[in-house]
Amino acid sequence: MVDVLAEDFASICSASNYTEPFLTHKNHTERIKLRFQTTKHLSYNIDLTIFELHTALSVIKHTSPGPDEKTIGIHFCKRPLHPDPELFMSGVPIRFQDNYKFLGIVFDTRLTFLPHIASLRKRCLRSLNSLRTLSNTSWGADRSCLLRVYRSIIRSMIDYGSVVYGSARPSYLKLLDYVHHQALRLCLGALRTSPIPSLYAEAFEPSLSFRRDKLSLSYYFWILSNDNHPLRGTLLNEITAVYFALKYIDVHEIRKSILYTDSVSLLESLRNSSTRNPLIKEVKDFYRHLLSKGARILFSWVPSHVGITGNELVDKSAKSATEFVTRPIVYADVRSAVNQWCHCQWQEKWNMETNNKLHVIKPVLSHWITKLNRRCAVVLTRLRIGHTRLTHKYLLFAESPPTCSHSGDILTVKHILTDCVAVNRRRLRYFRSSSFDLSFLLGQIPHFNLFMYLKDIGVFHDI
Numbered sequence: 001m002v003d004v005l006a007e008d009f010a011s012i013c014s015a016s017n018y019t020e021p022f023l024t025h026k027n028h029t030e031r032i033k034l035r036f037q038t039t040k041h042l043s044y045n046i047d048l049t050i051f052e053l054h055t056a057l058s059v060i061k062h063t064s065p066g067p068d069e070k071t072i073g074i075h076f077c078k079r080p081l082h083p084d085p086e087l088f089m090s091g092v093p094i095r096f097q098d099n100y101k102f103l104g105i106v107f108d109t110r111l112t113f114l115p116h117i118a119s120l121r122k123r124c125l126r127s128l129n130s131l132r133t134l135s136n137t138s139w140g141a142d143r144s145c146l147l148r149v150y151r152s153i154i155r156s157m158i159d160y161g162s163v164v165y166g167s168a169r170p171s172y173l174k175l176l177d178y179v180h181h182q183a184l185r186l187c188l189g190a191l192r193t194s195p196i197p198s199l200y201a202e203a204f205e206p207s208l209s210f211r212r213d214k215l216s217l218s219y220y221f222w223i224l225s226n227d228n229h230p231l232r233g234t235l236l237n238e239i240t241a242v243y244f245a246l247k248y249i250d251v252h253e254i255r256k257s258i259l260y261t262d263s264v265s266l267l268e269s270l271r272n273s274s275t276r277n278p279l280i281k282e283v284k285d286f287y288r289h290l291l292s293k294g295a296r297i298l299f300s301w302v303p304s305h306v307g308i309t310g311n312e313l314v315d316k317s318a319k320s321a322t323e324f325v326t327r328p329i330v331y332a333d334v335r336s337a338v339n340q341w342c343h344c345q346w347q348e349k350w351n352m353e354t355n356n357k358l359h360v361i362k363p364v365l366s367h368w369i370t371k372l373n374r375r376c377a378v379v380l381t382r383l384r385i386g387h388t389r390l391t392h393k394y395l396l397f398a399e400s401p402p403t404c405s406h407s408g409d410i411l412t413v414k415h416i417l418t419d420c421v422a423v424n425r426r427r428l429r430y431f432r433s434s435s436f437d438l439s440f441l442l443g444q445i446p447h448f449n450l451f452m453y454l455k456d457i458g459v460f461h462d463i
Contacts, residue, residue, distance in 0.1 A: 050085055053085075053087065054087065054088075057087060057088065057089050057094075071089065071094055071095070072094075072095060072096070072097050072100045073085075073087060073094045073095065073096040073097070074096065074097060074098075074099070074100055074107060074108075074109060075096055075109055076107075076109055076110075076111060077109060077110070078110055078111075080109075084096040099115045101116075103161075104160060104161060105161040105164055105165060106119060111167075112168060112169065112172065113164075113165040113167070113168040113172065114168065114172050116161075116165055117165065117168060117172050117173065117175055117176060118175070120157060120158065120176065121175050121176055121178075121179060123157060124154050124157055124158065124176070124179040125179060127153050127154050127157070128154065128179065128182060128183060128186070130149070130153065131146065131149060131150060131153075131154070131183060131186050131187070132186060134146060134149065135186040135187065135189070136374070137189045137374065137375065137378045138374065138375050139374060139375075140189075140374045141374070142370070142372075142373075142374060142377060143187055143188060143189075143203075143370055143377055143381075144369075144370075146186065146187040147187050147203060147205065150183045150184075150186075150187055154179065154183055155180075155183075158176055158179070158180070158208065158211075159211070159215060162211070162212045162215055162216075163212075163215055163216050163219050166212040166216060167272075173208070173209070173212075176208055177207070177208055180207070180208050181196055181199060184199040184200070184203050184205060185199065187203060188202055188203055188378075188381045189374075189377070189378030189381055189382070190202070190381055190382060190385055190387070191382065191385075191387045191388070191389065191392060192396065193387050193392045193395045193396065194382075194385045194387045195356060195358075195385070195387075197349075197350065197353050197356060197358075198356060198357070198358040198384075198385045198386075199385075200346075200350075201350060201358055201359075201362055201365055202358060202362070202381060202384060202385060204365065204366065204367045204368070206342070206346050207346075210342055210345065210346055213278070213342060213345075214338060214339070214342040216278070217278060217338045217341075217342070218335060218338050220278075220279075221331060221334040221335070221338065222331050225331040225334070238261060238263040238265075238266040239266065239279045239280065239283060240279075241261075242259060242261065242266065242270075242283055243279075243282070243283050243286065245259050246259075246283065246286050246287060246290060246297070247286075249290060249295060249297065250286075250290060250293075250295075254295065255294065255295060255296065256295075256296045257295070257296070257297050257298070258297075258298045258299075258300055259297065259298070259299050259300070260300050260301075260302045261299065261300075261301060261302070262301065262302055262303060264301060267299060267301055270283065270284060270287075270299065343365070346365060347364070347365050350365055351363075357384075357385065357386030357387075357413070357414075358384050358385050358386065360437070360438060360439065361384055361438055361439045361442050361443060362384070362444075368444050376451055379451065379454070379460065379463045380442065380446055380450075382463055383413050383417070383442055383463065384442045386412070386413050386414075388413060388462070388463040389462055389463060390402070390411065390416075390459055390462040390463055391411050391412055391413060391416075404420060404422075406420065406421070406422035407420065407421065407422070413438070414438060416457075416459060417438060417441055417442075418436065418437070418438065418441075423457050426453065426456055426457060427453070430447075430449040430450075430452060430453040430456070431447060431449060431453070
């Protein structure tokens with residue numbers, strides 16, 4: 001059957017089915033050597049007019065029979081003020097759509113990426129079912145295996161294209177956070193009431209926001225390490241030039257200034273409040289700092305290469321400003337620095353979680369290996385996070401918090417493990433002490449008598 005299909009596909013795709021004029025033109029064109037040299041000095045982000053687009057499409061007719069079902073046009077416009085242009089290929093009008101999937105990413109007319117995020121969320125939620133099958137809290141797979149499954153099946157889908165769709169609104173990106181949090185709860189066996197920062201720290205899995213920043217930085221430095229990459233040295237030149245201009249204003253304490261640039265994309269990036277570019281963020285932060293010191297700074301756009309005196313000199317200076325940046329770098333060396341920087345940012349945010357129960361036990365973020373069976377690992381995780389069925393089930397049913405039957409105090413993990421005087425004798429028997437903190441019992445290496453103690457006081461199966 002496979003051989004028959006292969007023969008059919010080969011016969012359909014064979015060059016013998018080409019028309020004689022097309023085959024002659026194809027053979028002639030393929031012999032022409034391509035030359036990428038030009039004497040024209042054009043800006044990288046120069047606008048393409050409709051007339052030029054019509055001209056380009058008219059040339060395509062020599063190598064294409066005309067538009068098919070895959071030929072789609074999308075009119076990118078933030079506001080629906082302009083009608084879709086009329087474009088023709090071989091006399092046939094090109095069909096326009098509101099969104100279209102290209103290389104796995106759904107682009108929409110306003111570049112909100114909401115259709116892509118909605119589709120991605122739906123696919124990820126469907127894949128969570130396989131994780132649910134493996135994550136039973138009594139006999140399921142261990143945490144490391146479940147996290148491996150999540151990272152390979154679900155998180156890989158979220159990572160793909162995040163450098164592109166990461167510019168979407170934070171409210172849209174939060175739609176994917178639910179998938180991330182639900183997957184971590186399944187892998188850890190944590191309750192729904194568990195704090196989100198605790199899930200990140202216990203699983204040693206950062207938030208999707210940190211993940212996107214890390215991937216964007218890694219991609220950025222990968223571009224810098226590649227001499228032939230088309231994005232290398234375009235917008236970067238303009239950003240660096242603006243940064244040094246702001247530095248000059250700061251050092252010389254200039255009160256009023258105007259910065260002129262011919263880069264429309266740079267001005268739009270600076271105006272965009274939801275940009276994910278770390279360099280743009282740094283320039284914007286520095287700009288706000290200067291404004292807070294009383295400086296007045298305006299940005300103005302000027303057309304490029306139209307005979308304005310000094311324009312060529314300024315453009316050359318902008319390129320020379322990034323000579324130290326645009327030199328090829330070793331990506332392997334920078335990648336570890338990017339990982340370390342992202343980890344430091346995460347650690348700084350975790351340091352502010354002083355009221356978090358897990359922070360007391362795990363103040364420094366690191367990977368803790370758990371070599372326990374599934375049930376004991378789930379119990380240990382819930383104790384570390386501080387949310388168990390015994391102590392926090394009331395939140396799910398809108399009830400009053402439970403209290404200790406002996407002392408009347410509110411029932412907490414700390415009360416069960418260290419404070420309750422009713423089980424003090426058993427605590428001395430298993431831990432050889434009655435005065436210790438939670439990190440002594442629930443640290444990186446949990447106390448070997450912890451689970452025996454919980455079973456003896458009758459709460460192991462209630463956690």
